[in-house]
Amino acid sequence: MKTNIDHRLSRRCVLLGASGLAMLAAGPVVAQGAAPANWPDKPIHFVTPYPPGGLSDQITRFVADKISKSLGKPVIVDNKPGAGATLGTEFAARAAPDGYNFFVAPTATVAVSPWLRKVNFTLDDFEPVAKLTSSYGLVTARKDFPFNTYKEFVAAAKAAPGKYTFASNGVGTIVHLTGVLLHKQADIQVVHVPYKGSVESMTDLMGGRIDVMYDPVTLPRVKAGELKGLATTNPERNPEIPNVPTLKEQGFDIDTRSWFGMFAPRGTPPAVIARMAAEAQKAMNSPGARQSLLLSAMYPDYEGSAAFGQRVREDSRFFKDIIQKENIKAD
Incomplete structure (x- = not known):
């Protein structure tokens, strides 16, 4: 698929004579590189x-x-x-x-x-x-999840393929693909449950109907203690939740x-x-x-x-x- 999304400058052809007068009547000519005055x-x-x-x-x-x-x-x-x-x-x-x-x-x-x-x-x-x-990507679990880090979750998921679920805000979203990449790297099987948006999926995570999410929208709930942060996906810890370790610290690495x-x-x-x-x-x-x-x-x-x-x-x-x-x- 050709993806020529480069920014291209438009050309303006100014005609002389009657057509030039018509253009002047229509409004002022805008200098190249400047937005219209109005x-x-x-x-x-x-x-x-x-x-x-x-x-x-x-x-x-x-x-x-x-x-x-x-x-x-x-x-x-x-x-x-x-x-x-x-x-x-x-x-x-x-x-x-x-x-x-x-x-x-x-x-x-x-x-x-x-x-x-x-x-x-x-x-x-x-x-x-x-x-x-x-x-700042974030791996979040329901509050009563029996694991405190992503590494602990991976060990449990390996022992019980298909037992755990992860939510996303739709197939093919970064939240979904983050899960796909991490599960492949960790060699675990986790059931995907897609939603229409992050609010709906987070609601079910808080209600205990879903086990984990890979969505940073959960950050305020993690800070409030209503959800459990297992890992951040960036190379450095999120300053808002400094006690949550990075994936890299736990032996995983990902480019989201x-x-x-x-x-x-x-x-x-x-x-x-x-x-x-x-x-x-x-x-x-x-x-x-x-x-x-x-x-x-x-x-x-x-x-x-x-x-x-x-x-x-x-x-x-x-x-x-x-x-x-x-x-x-x-x-």
Whole structure:
């Protein structure tokens, strides 16, 4: 699949004579590299392909609030969940490329979903705007789980293949693929139970109906003692839960490539994309941003359009290989 998602500058052809007068009558010509002087002059929409309350919703609203205050215009968050996040992604891909529609989503929606199921979008339908955050991954168990570390859980799962369950917010999400990669590395069999979103899966984890999750959205519950943290997936411990050891400390290692990024529909004016990328960078660097995001197990990790576009292409190839080797199919 061709994934030419590079940021491309548009060309403007100015005709002389009568046509030139017509253009002047229509409005001022915008200098290359600058957003239109009147942008934005109406509300901006940020689509997220997941329901309210989950990690995607949290990061989208955080960024929307920061950018709204900076631009002095409303930034409306539109939750468009369904079909493993493909409904919202397709909606965003078909939105008008007028500089007022953007898409905030995690790795799985654009770099994973096309390899799992038939979808009505490709990477070519989007322009990368900016990478926003990366995630402190977290392995979480129900409160009454009889194990305190991931290493202890692995030993028990080896002794009882298929006895334990793990939840995800959908087939092919980073949460799901993290479990697949770790279970393969540990040589254990754990039953996958997919949900429509993180809130639903966490509710069942807290209710004892599921054994483990690989979703950082559980962080506040772990801090509150309502769930049990078994491991963090990053090389360093999460400063919010410093007593929870890393997977690496327990003899495991994994590359989840978990990020949240902003996209625009293909054809969005390059100058607007550049301006929105600058606003995103400002939001990620704003006072208190790191501490606020840590509460959701995220941290600011900005990349501009070109670097982010390259990352998306590389991650798409990475997950394609995993999905094909493991023969992962959408339910």
